[in-house]
Amino acid sequence: MTGALFAPSSLPTGTAVDYGGKVTDCASCVVRNRAICASLDAEELALLGKLGRNHRVNAGQTLMWEGDDAPVVANVLDGVLKLVLAAAEGREQIVGIVFPSDFIGRPFGKESPYSVTAMTDAEICIFNRKSFDDFANAHPDLQHKLLRRTLDELDRARHWMMLLGRKSAEEKVASFLLEMSERLSGQGCGGGPQSGFELPFGRQQIADILGLTIETTSRQLTRMRAEGLLDLPSRREIVINDRAAMEAIAG
Amino acid sequence: MTGALFAPSSLPTGTAVDYGGKVTDCASCVVRNRAICASLDAEELALLGKLGRNHRVNAGQTLMWEGDDAPVVANVLDGVLKLVLAAAEGREQIVGIVFPSDFIGRPFGKESPYSVTAMTDAEICIFNRKSFDDFANAHPDLQHKLLRRTLDELDRARHWMMLLGRKSAEEKVASFLLEMSERLSGQGCGGGPQSGFELPFGRQQIADILGLTIETTSRQLTRMRAEGLLDLPSRREIVINDRAAMEAIAG
DNA sequence: GGAGAAGTTTGATCCAGCGCAAATTCGTCG
DNA sequence: CGACGAATTTGCGCTGGATCAAACTTCTCC
16 A cells, blocks of 8 residues: 555665655654654754654555564654554454654564554654664663653553453443543643543544444443533534543543 | 562662662572663673662562552562552452563652562562662663563553453463463473463463453363363463464464 | 435344352362 | 362353444535
8 A cells, every 4th residue: 555655675774764755854843842852952853853754644544564564663743543453353452542742663673563554644754763773772862762651651551451351331431531531632732631622533443442342332422421421512522521420430 | 568678768869778688699690681681791780789689579469559659660580470450349450460580660650550469479679769760871771671671561561452352251361371371481491382381370360361250261261171272280280282273262 | 415425323132251159179287 | 187268160140242233424525
């Protein structure tokens, strides 16, 4: 599908590889202060900038496939992507959701452990993995930032394991809505979690996040609306009316 | 229970803190070449050794509690520990299993995101977290090692998420047995996975790993034995008779 | 603005895994 | 050895969520 886009490069390590995208301008980058690049000074940033290329990705497009060689890593500038593992018979589990300023790809390892697919149109800043690895090894602060991010991501993954293994459908949906209201509000202008927000994905994807079927997910939302816990102004909009009750349900 | 053992220290950063354990002798450490310490040369190791203390832990003893301040991190020298998150009503999900040479605790963050409990008698090498953080910041190779370990752990956690969200009880048990046969054989002398091995935990804990009840877990094992897939010589011993069939079930 | 496609909701039925309780096996300590 | 306690297995009924199917809603594109 996007074969040429991410084809492994045969250029020597450290050389800027052109993936066809626009040259990165780190100084004016929208996630300059939030992404791992925040650990770098102006000079280092200029070096890293030479390795990066900006790319637009369409909703639904898959950047990397589970198990395939993944010759690139990237920062997300805009949009939302999902990390997916496939089970038997077309079943899928979403194992991570990636927001702007988050990092995607697997440094120091060549196979991608999961598929990465854009859930919305997105913009990302791509690096050749090997070049990035070398750069990271030469810049401890960047690795430190990456380590912290990975530790946070691991904590989040483990909490999600508890949700998947031990929560009921109702608890799962409530937990999900609360987490999304927090992570999505982190996006826009500051402040605490917003009661109303727009989900960047549909029912099937919510189901794939929660380890449920689309029908169960839909039924839970309908029931919560009937009970006045929330409103559903449109397909992707959620308004939490009673946050305290929602938290009580989430457990 | 073990309050004094891990009480936060008020000593200044970088000072060796005595937790009551024996002084670490890194040079003769059983996990010297496998733990993150393998990134250090003799001189660095001597420095780190001054910060570490060896400790014995009894089976069932909890080192850190979910949400509590966790003033220490540690390497596991011997034994097996579990990372646990509690859900409502006494339900528990095991979110990680820690083997010798693995690292426990949360560097660069003060609250422990989960409980850490010994499943067998264990021996660990403990560091004051703040001292360790400082040491790590001064030694990029150590951070690199820690980053790689954390990335691997994240991959494992995400695969476990897929298991918890999308696999049937039968698939869960098969996957579990295969993974355990690999990780446990990594322990002893080299070679591939062993068909027979001893689990370091009982049925309830297997259930807590797989997001099942103890009854369902037991029934699956009994059924697999009846079908000749495996033998159960004793409560904690497993012998996989037909690995190929087991892999086919695991999916 | 209307036809078609895609996504969502709702209904009806089914069954894998849960919950409770009793029986059994295993370990261990006097 | 024997008896107690803990862990595990087994039986049985039930239910939460899955599955199958159909209606409905919302977008898209002409």
